[in-house]
Amino acid sequence: MSTTATEGTTARKWLLSYPTLMLGVFFVGPFGIMLAVSFFQxxxxxxxxxxxxxxxxARLFSSLFLDNLAFSLYLGMLVAVISVSVAFPFTYLLSRMRMRxxxxxxxxxxxxxxxxxxxxAFSWSILLSRTAGVSNLLVWLGLMDHPVGLAPGFTAEVLGYCYLTLPYTVLMLYPSMSRLDPELTEAARTLGASPQRAFFNVVIPAMRQPIVASLxxxxxxxxxxxLIPQILGNPEHWTLSVLITDQAVYQSNVPFAAALAVFxxxxxLALILLTFVLGARERIHTAS
Structure with missing residues (x-):
């Protein structure tokens, strides 16, 4: 009996050691090298x-980096708000459909x-171009006088980001939305609330934590x-990830690129940790 328990313990140790080894080889090791290079001259x-x-x-406090950081944060928040705003009602309707x-x-x-x-990126670049884009269809329908090109530009960049992130947002909201008790909205309707009021006053507050986590x-x-900011955006619309590649590949400034990547x-990681904290709070609140 003790031999079987010992063998089971040994097997569990080996199973746990494998993901630990992979984490060390493919994350901790490269991150350590990048961190060391960020201090090189x-x-x-x-x-x-x-x-x-x-x-x-110290260069992280330069005007170039601060402007690029401010734009990257603004673009990220804008895309997150648009994606969640579009995905949330869609996911709500999806969760109320038949299982098939x-x-x-x-x-x-x-x-x-x-x-x-x-x-x-290239599909949206063609779709929003002046020669073969959707504006030619609007001209043919008489809604525009002449075709216009939106790519490259800020609008094209935001559309590309939203198209890329929307499926992820729906899949992140779907598990919590599918577990939402439909009797909550039915009770609100019974008390005289309209469908819109029940959605805003019942569904959204009940999904507050998943919404924040998705954002x-x-x-x-x-x-x-x-690639999306590089292909669909102008140079003034490039984000921090593009700046890192520019510094490493084209400017041959690998130490500064490593410092940007570490930042x-x-x-x-800090934002992901915040997501886990919010998820733990939601589980504790649900259990209580």
Whole structure:
């Protein structure tokens, strides 16, 4: 009996050691190397050399970085708000459909997730172009005088971001929305509330924690997107992820790019940790 228990304990240790090893090899190790490089010193004629300087982090307070950071945060918050605002009523209606219809929609959303960021960016670039874009259809319908090009531009960038993040937002809201008791809205309707008032006064407050968690996760996801701002946006609309690539590849300033990446990673981890805290509070509140 004791031999069987010992073998079970050993097996569990091996099972736990594998994800720990993978986490160390593919996350902790690369992050440690990136953190070390962020303190290296750039050499104009020789790439960079090992050192321990804080000049790369001091550059984080330069006007170039602060302007780019402010725009990246603004764009991330805007995309998060738009995505959640569109996904929330859609998910609510989806959760009230028949199970067969829900399955079809969920399969469709998962198929959209299979599209790469490159395909999405170039598709929106063509769709919003002046020569082959949707504005030509509006001209043919007589709604516009002449075709206009929206890509590259801020509008095209926001549309590309929202198209990319909308399926993720729906899938994040769907589990909580499907578990929402329909008797809550029925009780509100019985008390005389209209469907719109029941939605805003009952459904939204009940889904407060999932909404906040979705906003944070979409915001974090937006910070790491690289190709959409580069293809659909102008240089003044490039985000922090594009600035990191520009510094590392085109400016050959790997230490500063590493410092930017460390800052971006720590910011994302802090926001993800906040999401876990909100989720734990929701579970405690539900249990009580």
């Amino acid at each position: 750039r050499v104009e004629s020789a790439f960079y050399k090992p050192a321990f300087v804080f000049s790369n982090y 219809t829900q399955t079809i929609w969920l399969v469709f959303l998962l198929s959209v997730l299979s599209l790469s960021e490159v395909i999405i 944070i996760l979409v915001f974090v996801f937006t910070l790491g997107v690289y 971006l990673l720590l910011t994302s």
